[in-house]
Amino acid sequence: MDMLMFQLERNSSKPMYEQLCEGIKKGITEGTIPTESKLPSKRKLAEFLNISQTTIELAYAQLLAEGFIASKPRVGYFVEAVEELAYVEKNIQYPAIPTSLSRETFNIDFNPGQIDTESFPFHLWRKYAKEAIDEQSQELLLIGSPQGEQELREEIATYLYQSRGVICAPNQIVIGSGTEQLMPMIIRLLGPSSRFAIENPGYPLTHHIFKQTDRPAIPINVDDEGLLINDLEHSKANVVYVTPSHQFPTGAVLSAPRRAQLLNWASQKNDRYIIEDDYDSEFRYIGKPIAALQGMDKSDSVIYISTFSKSLMPSLRIAYFVLPPKLVEVYNQAFNYYTSTVPRFEQHILAQFMRDGHFAKHLNRMRKIYRKKLEKLTMALEPFSPTVKISGEQAGMHIVLTISHTKSAAELKDLAQEKGIRIIPIQEYMMDPILNGKPTQFLLGFGGIKDEEISQSVQQLMEAWGIRA
C-alpha cells in the first residue's frame, strides 16, 4: 500500500494519533485496507499527512497492541485478519442533560442546602476512617442490621435524649441514607389508607414524594406561629408532616399553644400520626432550645425524623427516624428483609466520632460559627431596611427576606441569576402558588457563604436588585 489518506482535524479535542488509529481500524474492519497489506512507512506517512513521525508511531503502537497489525522486523507493519473483530464506533453521543437537572454553579450561592465546609474536622474524620478500614474490622464487611448499626443507634438515642428531649430506645431507630430515602419508607409503613397533610409552603421533597407516589397530600398553610392546626383539624388528613423547630422554609417556630393543639389532635384517634422533621434544630440562636414534640407525646403518635446533613455534611447521606413503640413491630414485618442503605463503615466512623464526644464539640463550634455569620448577615442587611425585612432568624442556616419592590419574585430571581447569584423565592416552595396579595419573599441560606464574603455578597445582591441603602 502506497499511502493512506485521512482527514485529520488539528483543532479537535481528540489527539491526532487517536484519530489516525481509529481511521485505520475502520479501514481494516470495513475491508478498505486489505488483510496482509503493508502499511506505509512511518516516515512516508508522516510526510504525506504533514504530521509528526511521533504521531504515526503512537498510532501504529496502539494498533499493534490491539492486534490490528503485526510487525515484521526490518520489513514493516502488516494488516492482520480481523474480520471477527467488530469495530465499535467510539463516537458515542450522550443525550443532552436538561438544564433543570444540571447542577449550575454560582459565584454567590444562597441556596439553603449549603454548609460551612471550611470548618469540617477533616483530621478527626480521617483518624476514625483510618481506624475503621483495618483488618480488625472484618465484621464490617458483612451485611449489618437493616435498621443500621446498633452502636450508632445507641449514640443517636443518647444524643437525642440529651439535646432534644427525645425519649427512645435504640431499637426504635432506623438509619437510612437521607430524609429523602426515609420519608417514602414512612409513607409505606403507614399504609395505603393514610391521608397525609403537609406544610404549605414546605420542604419541596415532600411535595415531590407525594406527587411521585400518587398519594395526593393536603397542603396546610403556615403563618408566623407555624402550621395552622385549625386547618389541619378541618381536613381529612390523619398524618401530618411538620418542621416545628424551624419551619421550612419560613423559619417560624411552632408556638407552644399550637404544639399542645397538634399533640391533642394526634391523640384523639389511634391512626393519627405526626411526622416531626427536626432537620436543623441543633442551631438555635435566640432563647432556650425548644424540646422536640416527640418528648411531650403521650399517645405514641410522633414519628421523629432528623439528619446529619446540616450538622455534619450533606454528602454523608445519613439520616434516621424514631418510631413510636407501637410501630416497631409493623416496621419489622414490612422492612426487615431489606439491607440498610448506609454503608457500615460510614456508620461505624460516625458512631466512634459521637462516642468520643466530637459530635457535641463540633456542634458547639458550628453553632458559634453560624451565629457569627447570622450576625454579620443581619448587620449587612440593616441599611436596606425597611425595603428589606428579615424573619425566621431564631434558628437554622437560612433566613427569609421580605422585599418591597415593583418587580415580581421571579423577575428578581432572574436579575440575581444574571449576576451569578442564586437565591430562591418562597413561592417555589408552595404547593400551588397563589401569589395574589402575598409579599415578595426569598429564602437566604447563609451556611455556605464565607464569613469574610457576607457583606460583599449582600451588597452585590442589593445592587442586582437595584435596592439602595
Ligand SMILES: Cc1ncc(COP(=O)(O)O)c(C=O)c1O
Ligand atoms: C426540611 C428538611 N428536612 C430534611 C433535610 C435533609 O434531607 P437529607 O437528610 O435527605 O439530606 C433538609 C435539607 O435541606 C430540609 O430542608
